[in-house]
Every structure is written in C-alpha cells, then in structure tokens.
Amino acid sequence: MWDYSEKVKEHFKNPRNVGEIKNADAIGEAGALSCGDKLKLYLKIENGIIKDAKFQTFGCGSAVAASSILTEMLIGKTVEEAKKITNKQIADELDGLPPEKMHCSVMGREALEDALKNYLHNDDWSEITDENRESKIICHCYDVSEEQIIEAIKNGAKNFDDVSRITSAGLACGRCKESIENIIKQHIKPENKTPLTPVQKIIKINSIIEEIIAPELKKDFGDIELVDVKENNVKVKLKGHCSTCANAKLTLKNFVETKLKELVDEEITVSEG
Amino acid sequence: MKEVYLDNNATTKVDEKVLEKMLPYLKENYANPSSMYNTARISAKAIEKAREQVADFLGADDKETIIFTSCATEGANTAIKGVVEQFSTPENNHIITSQVEHPCVLSTYEYLEKKGMRATYIGVNENGELNIDNLLSKVTPQTILVSIMHANNETGAIYPVYDIAREVKKINSNTKVFVDGVQAAGKININLKDSDIDFYSISGHKFHAPKGVGALYVKKGNLFQPFMLGGHQEHSLRAGTQNTPYIVGLGEAARLAKESLNYELTEVKRLRDKLENGILKALNNAKLNSKSKERVPNTTNIGFEYIEGELILLYLNDLGIYASSGSACTSGSLDPSHVLRAQKVPFTSLHGSIRFSLSRFTTDDEIDFAIENVPKVIKKLAEISPFQDELKGLGLLN
Numbered sequence: 251m252w253d254y255s256e257k258v259k260e261h262f263k264n265p266r267n268v269g270e271i272k273n274a275d276a277i278g279e280a281g282a283l284s285c286g287d288k289l290k291l292y293l294k295i296e297n298g299i300i301k302d303a304k305f306q307t308f309g310c311g312s313a314v315a316a317s318s319i320l321t322e323m324l325i326g327k328t329v330e331e332a333k334k335i336t337n338k339q340i341a342d343e344l345d346g347l348p349p350e351k352m353h354c355s356v357m358g359r360e361a362l363e364d365a366l367k368n369y370l371h372n373d374d375w376s377e378i379t380d381e382n383r384e385s386k387i388i389c390h391c392y393d394v395s396e397e398q399i400i401e402a403i404k405n406g407a408k409n410f411d412d413v414s415r416i417t418s419a420g421l422a423c424g425r426c427k428e429s430i431e432n433i434i435k436q437h438i439k440p441e442n443k444t445p446l447t448p449v450q451k452i453i454k455i456n457s458i459i460e461e462i463i464a465p466e467l468k469k470d471f472g473d474i475e476l477v478d479v480k481e482n483n484v485k486v487k488l489k490g491h492c493s494t495c496a497n498a499k500l501t502l503k504n505f506v507e508t509k510l511k512e513l514v515d516e517e518i519t520v521s522e523g
Numbered sequence: 524m525k526e527v528y529l530d531n532n533a534t535t536k537v538d539e540k541v542l543e544k545m546l547p548y549l550k551e552n553y554a555n556p557s558s559m560y561n562t563a564r565i566s567a568k569a570i571e572k573a574r575e576q577v578a579d580f581l582g583a584d585d586k587e588t589i590i591f592t593s594c595a596t597e598g599a600n601t602a603i604k605g606v607v608e609q610f611s612t613p614e615n616n617h618i619i620t621s622q623v624e625h626p627c628v629l630s631t632y633e634y635l636e637k638k639g640m641r642a643t644y645i646g647v648n649e650n651g652e653l654n655i656d657n658l659l660s661k662v663t664p665q666t667i668l669v670s671i672m673h674a675n676n677e678t679g680a681i682y683p684v685y686d687i688a689r690e691v692k693k694i695n696s697n698t699k700v701f702v703d704g705v706q707a708a709g710k711i712n713i714n715l716k717d718s719d720i721d722f723y724s725i726s727g728h729k730f731h732a733p734k735g736v737g738a739l740y741v742k743k744g745n746l747f748q749p750f751m752l753g754g755h756q757e758h759s760l761r762a763g764t765q766n767t768p769y770i771v772g773l774g775e776a777a778r779l780a781k782e783s784l785n786y787e788l789t790e791v792k793r794l795r796d797k798l799e800n801g802i803l804k805a806l807n808n809a810k811l812n813s814k815s816k817e818r819v820p821n822t823t824n825i826g827f828e829y830i831e832g833e834l835i836l837l838y839l840n841d842l843g844i845y846a847s848s849g850s851a852c853t854s855g856s857l858d859p860s861h862v863l864r865a866q867k868v869p870f871t872s873l874h875g876s877i878r879f880s881l882s883r884f885t886t887d888d889e890i891d892f893a894i895e896n897v898p899k900v901i902k903k904l905a906e907i908s909p910f911q912d913e914l915k916g917l918g919l920l921n
Contacts, residue, residue, distance in 0.1 A: 251840075262837060268907050283910070286831065286859060286874040290909040306909035308874075310833035314907060424858075500613045 254311065255345035261315035266322055267304045278365025280357045287313045287354070291361040293324065295369060300324045300332060305361075312344075312351040316358040319343050324362070333366060335359065337390060352391040353423035388429050391422035399430060403437045410434070451514065452479045458513055459486065463506055467492055474506065477523050482515060485523035498522075527844045527889040529798075531729075532676050532706060532822060532880035537772070538731040544775040545733070548768035556765050557756065566767045573774025577738050580777035581704075581723065582714035590739045590757045591770050595705040596627035597750070598724025598739040601761070602701040603631045603670060605747030606722075607640060610667045610699070617665040621645045621653060621672070621682075622865040628670050628703055629861075641665075650814040651680040651866040655687060662694045669700050673707035673723075677862040677878055679822030680815035681711065688719035699745070705729055709780035710787055710819040721745050727769070731882070732776035736769035783883050791881050792820035794890050798879060799823040801894035806901055807917040810872045812863055821881040826863070826872030827901050828917065829910040835877055838900040844893055846879050871913075 271292035281288040287309030294302035303321035307314050320340055324332055337359040341347045347355060386395045394417045402416040413430050414420045420427050446454060456476050464474050472492030477485040486506065488498050495501070507520040528536070548569060556566035571586070578586040592598045607618065620632055622644045632642045645658045653671070662669070669691050674681045688700040701722040707713060709730030715723055723740040727733060741747070741760070753762030803809050808828035827835060832848035839846060848860075859873045868876065879893070905919040914920045 262834065263841065265907060270911070283829075283874070284870040288909055306907060306911070308829060308908050308910065309831050311837045313831070314834060504613050 252312070252348050252351065254315075254348070257319075257345045258312055258315040258347065261318040261344065262311040265305075265307075265314050265318040267302075267318065267325075268306065269304045270306060271302060271304050276365040276369035278361040278363065278368065280360035280364060281309070283308065286310075287357060289313065289317050289357050289361045291317070291320070291365050293365050293369070295329060298329050300327050300329065309354065309357070310351070312347050313354040313357060315344055316340050316347070316354045317361075320358040320362065329366065329369065332362065335362060349392045349418070350422035352393070353425065356390050356423075356425075388433070389417075389419035389422075389426045391426075392418040394419035394426075396433060399433050400437055403434060407434070408438065446514075448479075448481075454514055455479055455484060455510060455518075458510060459506075462513075463509055466505070467501070472501075482517040482519060484510060484518055484520045486520060488522060524843045525889075525892060527892055529844065529846045529879040529881060529885070529889075529893065531882040531885075532679075532878065533847055534728045534734065535731045535882050536884065537733050538776060538779055540779060541732055541772045541775045545768040545772040548771050552767070556767055557754070566765075569771050570765055570767060573770045573777075576774035577725075577777045578740075580708070580713070580781050581725070581738075581740055582712070582716055583740055584716040585743065587758070588715075588740050588743060590741060590761050591765060591773070592724070592737045592739050592761060593735055593766075594728075594737045595625075595703065595724045595726035598722075598726075598737055599625070599627040599670075599701070599703055600631055601739055601750040602722035602724065602741075602747065603628065603668065604635070605750060606668045606699045606701070607635055608748035609746050610697075611640065613639075615665045615667050617641045617643070617663060618668045618670070619643045619645065619658065619661055619666060620670040621647065621658075623647055623651070623675055623677075623680075623862045624670065624672050625676060625703055625705065628672070632670075647680075647866050649867055650816070651675065651678045651812070651862070652815045653682050653687075655683060655690065658687060659690050659694060662691055662698060664695060666691075666695055666698045669698055670703065671700075672703040672705075673713075674704075674710065674819045675862060676706045677860055678813045678815065678824045678866075679706070679819040679880075680813070681707070681817035681819060683817075684720060685714075685718045688721075692719045706819060706822075709776075709784075710821055712784060715740055715742070722747075727773040727776055730776050730780045732773045733769055736766055736773045738773065786883055788820050791883060791885065794885055794887065795821055795823055795879075795881050797887075798881075798890045798893055799825070801890075802897050805894070805898035806919070808872070808901070808905075808914065808919055810868075812866070812868055812872075812876055814866075822878065823880075824863075824876060824878045826868055827875035827877065828871040829908050829914055830875040830901055830904045832875050832877055834904055834907075835875065835900060838904065839897070842896050842900070844896060846877050848875075848877050 271294050274292040275295040276293040278291040290306045292304045293300055303324040305317040305321055307317045337355040340355040340358045388394055388396050398417050399413055402413045407413045407416055410427055410430055420430055459476050467474055471490050473489040475487045477487050492498055502520050510518045552565050554563040554566050556570055574586040574589045577589050618640050620628055636642050643661045647653055671682050671684055671687055673684050684702045691698050691700055699721045702720050704723045705726050708725040721742045726737040749760050751762045756762055756765055802825055810826045812824040812826050863873055863876055905914045
C-alpha cells in the first residue's frame with residue numbers, strides 16, 4: 251500500500267469537480283488508455299479568469315487526487331497565474347506524493363498545459379513553460395537531477411539499469427529512460443577511439459597474438475600464428491595441441507576473438523585459414 | 524470492520540495449528556540442529572520430520588530430495604543458476620522458459636542472457652494456455668534447461684508440466700526441467716516421483732506456513748552448483764543454519780494442505796465460481812481473464828473495462844475487501860501485467876484487471892459481501908472515467 255497523505259486519500263475518496271463542462275472554453279488531455287492513465291480537463295474562462303474547472307480521470311488513486319486538487323487550484327485564478335502552476339506545486343498542495351507517483355502530478359500539469367495551449371492558440375507559450383520547468387530535473391518521480399546522473403556515471407554506472415540502482419531515477423514511471431540514456435551516451439568516455447591505420451592495426455593484432463594469446467595457449471602445449479588481416483577479418487593458424495583439439499573452434503571464438511575485440515576493435519572476427 | 528481477504532496468491536494467513544507446532548522451536552528447543560548434544564538432536568529430528576512431510580506433500584520419491592530454502596525465489600535462483608553453472612558450455616548455452624513466469628524466473632533468465640546464455644521465451648494464446656508443440660520445437664541438443672511454472676500466479680492457469688518434462692526429455696535427455704510450483708502447492712495434487720521433473724520449488728507462505736521458508740525438490744542424481752556456500756547443512760547443497768521453527772511450520776503446513784486438498788478442489792472452487800459468476804453477471808464491462816481450460820480452484824482474474832485497477836483496489840480496501848492487481852501502479856512501474864499482455868488482454872480492460880484469490884478459510888458470507896460490493900464500486904468509479912460514452916454503451920451509466 252502506498253504511503254498516501256491524508257489529503258490524497260481524502261481527494262480520491264471524494265473527488266471534487268468531477269464531470270464535464272458543456273461549452274468549455276478550453277479542454278486539455280494527457281495520458282492514454284494504453285498507458286494506464288488518462289486525464290481530461292475542462293475549463294470555463296471569462297475575462298481571463300478561470301470560472302470553473304472539471305475533470306474526468308482514468309487512473310490510480312493519486313491520479314484522481316492530483317486532478318481533483320488541480321481543479322480546486324485553478325478555479326478563481328487568472329490564465330496568467332494558471333500558466334505558472336508546476337507539477338511540484340500540485341504535489342505540494344496534496345501534502346506530497348510518493349516518488350513513484352510523482353508522474354500523476356506531471357500528468358495534471360500536462361493536461362493544464364494542453365488546455366491553455368488550446369485556449370491561447372500556442373502564442374507566447376514556450377518561453378513561459380521553459381521558465382517554469384526545472385530544467386535540470388530529469389526524473390520527476392524521484393526528483394533526480396542531471397548532475398546526480400552524471401555523478402552516478404562517474405561512479406561506474408554504464409547503462410540505464412546501473413543509473414537506476416544508484417539514483418532511483420527511472421524506477422517509477424520510466425518516462426525519463428530515454429533522457430537518461432542520452433546523458434549516458436554523452437558522458438561515457440569513448441575508449442581510445444582514434445582509428446588505427448591498416449598497418450598499425452596489423453602490428454597491434456600481431457603483437458597481442460604473440461605477447462598475450464600465444465603464451466596462454468603454450469600453457470596447454472598449443473600455439474598460434476597470424477596468417478592474414480583483411481579489414482576486420484583476422485585469419486590465424488592454430489598449432490601444436492590446438493591444431494588437433496576438439497575445442498579448437500571454441501578457443502578461436504571465446505579466447506582469441508574476445509581478446510582481440512577487447513583490445514583492438516569490437517568488429518573483429520577470427521577464423522582459421 | 525468486516526475483512527474479506529481475497530489475496531491468497533500474494534500470501535496466506537498462518538494456520539493456528541502451524542504456529543503451535545513452531546512455538547517450541549522458538550522457545551525451549553532453540554539448539555542448532557548441527558550441534559552435538561541431545562537438545563540439538565531434537566531440532567535435527569524435527570527438521571527430518573518436516574522433510575518427510577514436504578516430500579509426502581510433493582509426492583516425492585524420497586525425503587532426501589527435499590532441500591529447505593528461504594523462499595521460492597531462492598529455489599528458482601538455485602535451480603536455474605545452479606544448472607547453468609554446472610552444465611553450460613560455450614556451445615550448450617540454450618535455456619527456455621515462458622513469457623508468463625514469475626519475475627524470479629524471468630529476471631534470472633535475463634541476467635543469464637547478459638552472461639552469454641541464449642534464452643527463448645515461449646508465449647501463450649489468448650486463453651493464457653501454453654502451446655506445448657511450440658515449446659518442444661525450440662528444444663535442441665544445445666538446450667540445457669527448460670523452466671515452466673506449474674500454475675500462474677495472476678490467472679491461475681495450470682500448465683502441463685508433467686507432459687512438458689516427459690516430452691522435453693525425449694528430445695534431449697540431458698535437458699533439465701525446473702518447475703516453479705509456488706501457486707500449485709496446496710491447490711492441486713502434486714506427484715513428482717512418477718515425473719521427469721528435475722527441480723520443483725515451493726514457498727510456505729502460499730499455503731498457510733509463515734513467510735521466509737520454502738523447499739526445493741531435486742530429483743535424485745541431479746547435479747547443480749549450490750547457490751549458498753558455507754557449512755554442510757542440507758547435504759552441502761544449501762549452506763546456512765537451518766531455520767528450525769520455520770521448517771517445522773512448513774512441514775505441518777504441507778501436512779495440512781495435503782489433508783485439505785479435496786476441500787480446496789470442491790468447496791474453494793465452488794466459492795470461487797460463485798464470486799466469478801456473480802461479478803460477471805452484474806457488470807457488462809467485466810471480462811474474464813482466467814480463461815485457460817485447466818485452472819487452480821482458488822483464483823479468478825477479471826478485467827474491468829475503462830476503470831483503473833489501483834483505484835478499484837483502494838475503494839475495495841475502504842470496504843474491507845482485499846484483492847490485488849498485476850497492473851501498473853501497484854507494482855511501482857507503469858508497465859501493466861506481463862502475464863495479461865502475453866495473452867493479449869485488450870488495453871480497455873488490461874489496466875483494470877483484478878485478481879481475487881481464495882483459501883480454505885474463505886467463507887460463503889465473505890463471497891456474498893464481495894459479490895454485493897464489487898459492482899457498486901465499479902459503477903461509482905465509472906462516473907469519474909473520461910470514457911463516458913463507452914461506459915454508457917455498456918450500460919454502466921445512465
């Protein structure tokens with residue numbers, strides 16, 4: 251059971267302003283049936299003042315509570331004041347939401363944005379929303395900033411799951427997954443990506459085979475020799491015990507190829523020739 | 524307030540008789556069963572008695588096939604990782620399971636995929652039934668493990684695990700078969716000794732033992748790399764001091780579950796059917812998700828179109844009716860149930876799917892109360908939904 255505040259419980263048990271406004275001046279929608287939550291917001295606006303607000307919500311308890319409190323917050327406000335309502339204010343007005351449920355307040359904000367965009371015909375909208383958005387917050391549910399995500403990457407996080415384990419970002423609604431993956435792409439150091447010339451590559455492959463791979467095989471009375479390199483196709487010859495060993499193919503794929511992929515180029519394939 | 528507990532697939536209440544058997548081992552008989560004095564013998568004997576009771580409950584050939592664990596998740600991790608570690612080679616690295624398994628199996632498979640295993644996930648049809656021929660067609664000489672649950676936790680669908688094990692072995696006798704038996708234990712008869720199943724795991728708290736104890740059946744002669752390393756407990760297959768009081772509780776719960784199996788298959792089923800029919804009859808937007816031909820007697824899963832599941836649960840909670848949903852919000856993620864998605868439940872009712880699961884303690888009175896109140900809640904919530912036209916069309920709104 252979620253740790254809902256008394257106010258949240260009060261609002262989903264007795265939601266205010268449920269229903270639709272006939273001849274509404276603005277209608278906003280957010281979410282979709284397939285996502286598991288959908289909010290429809292109706293506004294009656296006279297002389298720039300919101301006279302009435304109603305909602306219909308398909309969603310969980312906190313989605314209903316966020317919609318309900320949003321209508322209460324809106325009634326009596328000017329359109330200019332309404333524009334400035336943030337998702338955090340909606341959550342605060344409910345005495346907070348569990349982190350996993352913060353996206354419900356985001357949905358309220360999105361429906362409001364949609365309604366006012368329709369009403370204002372998109373004019374001068376972008377600057378106002380940008381100003382209002384806490385641009386650095388990537389995960390709204392757990393309130394995780396871009397800086398915290400970068401810090402996690404510095405601490406060894408390599409993918410989305412790692413970032414989640416360290417920061418909790420993306421554990422709730424998951425809408426920020428793409429943003430997090432983009433941040434990871436930007437901040438993971440590309441490993442030594444200066445391309446090698448063909449000759450440098452051959453020299454490097456040969457030295458790895460001679461200095462690292464062959465000594466390992468010699469421990470099992472085997473040996474290896476470089477035959478040819480064509481782009482990323484490396485041809486080798488297995489010798490000694492390796493040449494008669496039933497597992498020779500495995501040795502090639504699992505040991506030789508893995509080592510060369512790791513140390514030279516991800517694209518390398520190894521075959522016997 | 525009246526409390527109607529219909530979430531027995533999540534956990535069950537501890538039977539008083541189970542608790543009574545446990546108490547001496549939490550009080551006077553606290554000795555470590557591995558120690559070398561008389562009182563330790565009492566603990567050790569109690570564990571061996573429980574082992575017999577669990578073996579008998581599972582229809583196992585021998586009590587030595589039973590290893591006590593902390594829960595079924597541990598059982599699944601032990602069997603799956605243990606088999607892979609023991610038998611996988613760079614060539615033989617194929618493992619099979621279904622899309623509707625419990626997360627303890629699916630997450631373990633995903634982890635093993637990252638470690639280089641190749642995994643195949645078998646789907647189900649719209650009734651939630653597995654296509655055995657499809658599964659068998661995926662078994663190759665490289666397949667080292669097939670994991671299939673005996674009964675599904677969300678829909679109650681029973682999968683033909685005995686047939687699957689037998690047929691898999693015909694194709695590749697080296698392939699091991701693991702069965703997650705959590706939702707079958709206590710609900711249907713289990714007979715492992717005549718089967719080809721290699722590993723079978725159960726969890727005590729699903730059949731009136733306390734949480735934190737389970738068992739893994741390992742067919743004789745089966746090798747696996749143990750998961751918990753340390754002392755020589757459980758024949759060195761599961762290290763760690765045995766949890767004597769809980770193991771004793773598991774044994775007693777197994778004995779009682781076997782004793783009540785007939786009641787489960789007749790009376791519990793009668794109450795479940797009454798609840799299911801009562802709700803489906805009262806509401807045009809109620810769609811049955813538990814559609815498989817074979818089903819455990821205590822479970823029904825019903826989707827309510829255009830109403831969200833958590834909201835239903837919160838309103839039912841206020842009336843003292845406790846059920847659960849595999850949907851989005853309750854699990855802390857927006858993803859709806861992977862089980863219902865696998866059987867292609869439409870979006871209209873997917874997010875409003877509720878599981879009711881009964882036990883031998885459920886009464887007629889409680890079911891009547893649920894049949895009376897569930898439709899009231901759904902009709903009330905229909906008023907909040909933005910899908911007014913659709914709900915009017917279904918006759919839920921005027």
